[in-house]
Amino acid sequence: MDLKDIKAIIDLMRKNSISEFELEKEGFKIRLKRGPNGISPTPSEEVPGLTGAAPAPVVFHPAPPAAPPSAPGATLVPLETEIKSPMIGTFYRAPSPDAAPYVEVGTAVEPDTVVCLIEAMKVMNEIKAEAKGVITQVLVENGKPVEFGQPLFKIRPV
Amino acid sequence: MTRDALILATLREAGLNPVSGEELARRLGVSRAAVWAHIRELRALGYDIQASPHLGYRLLGTPDLLHGDDLLARLGAGHRLGRDIRVFRQTTSTSDVVEKLARDGVAEGVVVFAEAQTAGRGRLGRTWVSPAGKGLWFSVLLRPALRPPEATRLTIAAAVAVARAVRTQTGLVPEVKWPNDLLLRGRKFGGILTELSGEQDRIRHVVLGIGLDVNLTVADLPGVLRRLATSLRLELGRPVPRAELAVAVLRELDAAYARVIGTGFETLADEWESLCTTIGRPIEVALGPRRIRGRAEALDGDGALLVRTEHGHLERLTGGDVTVLA
Numbered sequence: 441m442d443l444k445d446i447k448a449i450i451d452l453m454r455k456n457s458i459s460e461f462e463l464e465k466e467g468f469k470i471r472l473k474r475g476p477n478g479i480s481p482t483p484s485e486e487v488p489g490l491t492g493a494a495p496a497p498v499v500f501h502p503a504p505p506a507a508p509p510s511a512p513g514a515t516l517v518p519l520e521t522e523i524k525s526p527m528i529g530t531f532y533r534a535p536s537p538d539a540a541p542y543v544e545v546g547t548a549v550e551p552d553t554v555v556c557l558i559e560a561m562k563v564m565n566e567i568k569a570e571a572k573g574v575i576t577q578v579l580v581e582n583g584k585p586v587e588f589g590q591p592l593f594k595i596r597p598v
Numbered sequence: 599m600t601r602d603a604l605i606l607a608t609l610r611e612a613g614l615n616p617v618s619g620e621e622l623a624r625r626l627g628v629s630r631a632a633v634w635a636h637i638r639e640l641r642a643l644g645y646d647i648q649a650s651p652h653l654g655y656r657l658l659g660t661p662d663l664l665h666g667d668d669l670l671a672r673l674g675a676g677h678r679l680g681r682d683i684r685v686f687r688q689t690t691s692t693s694d695v696v697e698k699l700a701r702d703g704v705a706e707g708v709v710v711f712a713e714a715q716t717a718g719r720g721r722l723g724r725t726w727v728s729p730a731g732k733g734l735w736f737s738v739l740l741r742p743a744l745r746p747p748e749a750t751r752l753t754i755a756a757a758v759a760v761a762r763a764v765r766t767q768t769g770l771v772p773e774v775k776w777p778n779d780l781l782l783r784g785r786k787f788g789g790i791l792t793e794l795s796g797e798q799d800r801i802r803h804v805v806l807g808i809g810l811d812v813n814l815t816v817a818d819l820p821g822v823l824r825r826l827a828t829s830l831r832l833e834l835g836r837p838v839p840r841a842e843l844a845v846a847v848l849r850e851l852d853a854a855y856a857r858v859i860g861t862g863f864e865t866l867a868d869e870w871e872s873l874c875t876t877i878g879r880p881i882e883v884a885l886g887p888r889r890i891r892g893r894a895e896a897l898d899g900d901g902a903l904l905v906r907t908e909h910g911h912l913e914r915l916t917g918g919d920v921t922v923l924a
Binding site: 534535536538539540561562563564565566 | 602642643665666667682684685686687688689695698699702703704705708710713
C-alpha cells in the first residue's frame with residue numbers, strides 16, 4: 441500500500457461519510473479517522489511505508505468540507521440513498537447460482553428485507569435494506585469483490 | 599471441490615505426515631505462492647496448519663466452525679443430499695432460505711446451515727432457540743416423487759438419521775417422541791420440521807428443517823426450557839465437534855432418503871419404532887381444541903400414528919401434540 445492507495449481510501453471515506461477505517465495486514469496496520477464535520481485542529485501524523493514495521497496508527501483529518509448549498513426556507517430531502525457494504529467480501533445477488541436475485545430494479549423493500557449476500561470468511565452474510573424504499577439501481581455485478589462502505593444499490597426512499 | 603476443500607482433504611488424508619507445498623501446488627494446479635495464500639486464509643479461519651521448511655504442511659487442528667467447502671469435502675461425492683452446502687452467519691430461519699431456493703426452481707439436495715437463527719421455528723409456529731455457534735441449524739431441499747400424505751415418511755427418515763449419527767458420534771442413544779422430537783433421558787435436544795408445498799396428488803417440494811442442540815450450556819437455554827430441554831454437551835459433559843456431527847447426519851440422511859423414495863421404508867419405520875418411546879404408552883393428543891386419550895399402538899405405512907382411543911376405536915393421526923401419560 442502506498443500514499444495513492446491511502447488517498448483513495450480517504451476519498452471513499454469522505455464520499456460515504458465514513459468516520460473510521462482500519463486495515464490490518466501482515467506487519468502493516470493503518471487506521472484512518474475523520475473528526476466530526478471533518479474539522480481538524482491537528483495535522484496528520486506520519487504514514488508508514490510499505491515495510492510498515494511500526495504499526496503506528498495514522499490519524500487523518502481532512503479539511504472541512506465546503507458549506508452545502510441551501511436555499512432559505514427549503515428542506516433538503518434526498519431523492520436517492522445508497523445501500524452500502526458493511527464489510528469486505530464477495531457480492532452475491534441470490535442465495536444460490538440457480539436461484540433468482542433477492543431484489544431487482546423496481547423491487548419495494550422494507551428495512552429488514554434481505555437485498556443481497558456478502559461472502560466473507562466462507563460465510564454468507566445477509567445484507568438488509570435498512571430503509572423503506574424502492575431499488576432503483578444495482579451497482580455491483582454478481583460474484584464481484586466489494587469493499588467496506590462500497591455502494592451496492594441505489595434506493596429511492598418512500 | 600474448491601481449492602480450500604482440496605487442501606483440507608489432502609492434509610486430512612495425510613494425517614501427521616507433512617504434504618509439501620509442491621505436492622499441493624501440483625494437485626491444485628496452481629503456483630506454490632497461491633497454495634501459501636490459501637493456507638494463510640485457512641489459518642485466519644482458525645485451521646491450525648503447521649508449515650515446516652523443507653517438509654511441508656500438516657493439519658493439526660480444526661476450528662469448531664461450519665465451513666461449506668470443508669463440509670462438502672468431508673461428505674465426499676455421490677450424495678444426493680448435500681450436493682451443495684451453504685453456511686449463513688445469521689438468518690431468520692434456514693427453512694426460509696431453502697423455501698426461497700425451492701420457489702426459484704433449484705434442484706433438490708441443497709443444504710443451508712446457519713450459525714445463528716433469529717426466528718428459528720418449531721411446529722405450530724413455536725420459536726426455536728438457536729444461539730450462535732452452539733448447534734446445528736439446517737434445512738434441506740427435497741423434491742420427492744411422493745403423494746402429500748407420504749411426506750410424514752421424511753420426518754421419520756430424518757429422525758432415524760439423526761439418531762444414528764448421534765449414536766455413532768457420541769455414544770448417546772436418542773429416543774424419538776412422535777412426531778418430530780428427539781430426546782435424551784426424556785429431554786428434548788432436537789426437532790424436525792417438515793414443511794410441504796404440494797398439489798392434490800403431488801409434492802412440489804419439501805423443506806426439511808433440523809435443529810440440534812449440540813453445545814448449548816444451561817445458560818443458553820431460556821429458564822422455561824431448562825427442565826424440558828438438553829444438549830449433547832450437557833449430556834456428555836464435553837463439547838461435540840459440530841462439523842463431524844453435521845457430516846454424519848447428512849450421510850445418514852442421504853441413505854435414509856434413498857430408502858424413502860426407493861424401497862426399504864418398512865425397515866426404516868421398524869427402526870423408528872424401536873427408537874420411539876411413544877409407542878405402547880398411554881398418551882393424550884391435543885389436536886387444536888380436541889383431546890384424544892388412548893394408547894399409541896403403531897405407525898402405519900406412511901408414518902402416521904395409530905392410537906387406540908379410550909372408546910376402543912383406532913384413530914390415525916398425522917399431527918398434534920403428544921403427551922405421554924405414564
